[in-house]
Amino acid sequence: MSEVSFEQMLEDSFKNIHVGDVVEGTVITVTPDEIAVNIGYKSDGIVTKHEYTNNPTVDLTSVVNPGDKINVKVIKMNDGDGQVVLSYKRLIAEKVSKVLEDAFNEGTVLKAVVSEAVKGGLKVIVDDVPVFIPASLASDTSVKDLSVMEGQEVEFVVTEFNPKKRKYIGDCRRVLKARKEAMRAEIIAQFHEGDIIEGVVRNVTAFGAFVDIGGVDGLLHISEMSWGHVDKPSNVMSKGDTLKVIIKEIKGDKIALSVRFDENNPWLNVADKYAVGTIVTGKVARMTDFGAFVQLEEGIDALLHVSQIARYRVEKPSDVLKIGDEIEAMVVDLNVEERKISLSMKRLAPETEEVAEDAAGSEEE
Numbered sequence: 001m002s003e004v005s006f007e008q009m010l011e012d013s014f015k016n017i018h019v020g021d022v023v024e025g026t027v028i029t030v031t032p033d034e035i036a037v038n039i040g041y042k043s044d045g046i047v048t049k050h051e052y053t054n055n056p057t058v059d060l061t062s063v064v065n066p067g068d069k070i071n072v073k074v075i076k077m078n079d080g081d082g083q084v085v086l087s088y089k090r091l092i093a094e095k096v097s098k099v100l101e102d103a104f105n106e107g108t109v110l111k112a113v114v115s116e117a118v119k120g121g122l123k124v125i126v127d128d129v130p131v132f133i134p135a136s137l138a139s140d141t142s143v144k145d146l147s148v149m150e151g152q153e154v155e156f157v158v159t160e161f162n163p164k165k166r167k168y169i170g171d172c173r174r175v176l177k178a179r180k181e182a183m184r185a186e187i188i189a190q191f192h193e194g195d196i197i198e199g200v201v202r203n204v205t206a207f208g209a210f211v212d213i214g215g216v217d218g219l220l221h222i223s224e225m226s227w228g229h230v231d232k233p234s235n236v237m238s239k240g241d242t243l244k245v246i247i248k249e250i251k252g253d254k255i256a257l258s259v260r261f262d263e264n265n266p267w268l269n270v271a272d273k274y275a276v277g278t279i280v281t282g283k284v285a286r287m288t289d290f291g292a293f294v295q296l297e298e299g300i301d302a303l304l305h306v307s308q309i310a311r312y313r314v315e316k317p318s319d320v321l322k323i324g325d326e327i328e329a330m331v332v333d334l335n336v337e338e339r340k341i342s343l344s345m346k347r348l349a350p351e352t353e354e355v356a357e358d359a360a361g362s363e364e365e
Contacts, residue, residue: 019077023039024072025070027070030064034046035088054089054125071088071091103157111155114152116150121133121134122146131168133171137172156171157171187216191250194246194247196247197245197247199214200242201238201240208221216255220258224257224258225259227264227300229301266298266300270300275331279348280302284323289317290305308346328345330344
């Protein structure tokens with residue numbers, strides 16, 4: 001049996017490593033820009049600052065100490081000075097890539113601190129791997145100056161995962177939107193149709209108003225703002241007004257509101273007050289080509305058709321009436337269910353009115 005030389009025994013005692021291997025080593029020395037690592041090989045390994053972190057301002061002596069155990073990836077067997085080139089950053093990046101890949105595939109919500117606002121969006125770092133969040137996906141509201149988000153922890157989902165191009169895209173808006181929808185559903189679940197609650201007008205539109213009723217908005221449609229006719233919602237309410245409203249309907253995540261309470265319903269005793277044949281007085285509230293609407297009282301408007309204004313022919317209501325005129329008329333039709341009342345001034349006009357009008361017409365001819 002041939003004798004094994006000491007040199008051969010020493011050589012055999014070293015690890016057999018290759019480029020791409022992941023090895024555990026012990027930190028020997030640390031400078032601000034370089035880490036020397038014993039990896040059990042015949043040569044020590046070197047981790048430069050560039051291969052440790054993406055942050056160029058880091059002082060390595062503040063994050064690593066001699067004697068620390070560290071896992072690294074073999075990048076090159078000889079750096080020209082006989083030392084093995086190692087990388088901590090690339091190993092972490094591969095692990096994080098797996099985290100990002102799983103988050104991308106499973107829709108997992110990740111957390112990270114915004115490192116800086118860059119052109120077109122935000123950059124967050126997930127264990128030394130940069131993830132870009134476009135400005136349009138940084139929030140569910142408009143943020144004009146993204147720099148205000150620097151240093152803030154944000155939650156996001158990964159919407160694009162491309163390790164070959166090192167392109168990772170995050171979306172905060174989807175997380176915020178989903179959370180608000182969940183909170184909205186939770187709040188809505190506490191409400192019931194018929195509930196009477198207090199709300200604050202958040203916005204007034206042409207078709208109604210959105211009212212905050214405790215964390216969610218309900219729609220108060222223009223038709224539910226009064227028992228009477230409302231021309232414009234802004235005529236009866238403003239942003240910031242406090243209202244007592246009733247939940248009229250809950251349909252999915254939409255809530256319909258009303259301020260038309262039964263106890264204030266002027267139509268409850270209308271059959272007694274405005275029976276057919278009753279003589280009433282009212283003010284012309286608005287006019288159309290086919291007639292004029294007359295307000296008999298708050299919440300009750302009646303139609304005076306153009307054919308019922310006079311015994312003679314009237315082309316347009318505005319030829320005889322104007323808004324604000326007080327008129328006397330007879331109730332000629334009443335439909336309580338549909339809340340419709342029809343009036344006639346013609347019934348109260350003397351029969352001589354028609355003769356006089358005809359005579360005037362003849363003289364003009």
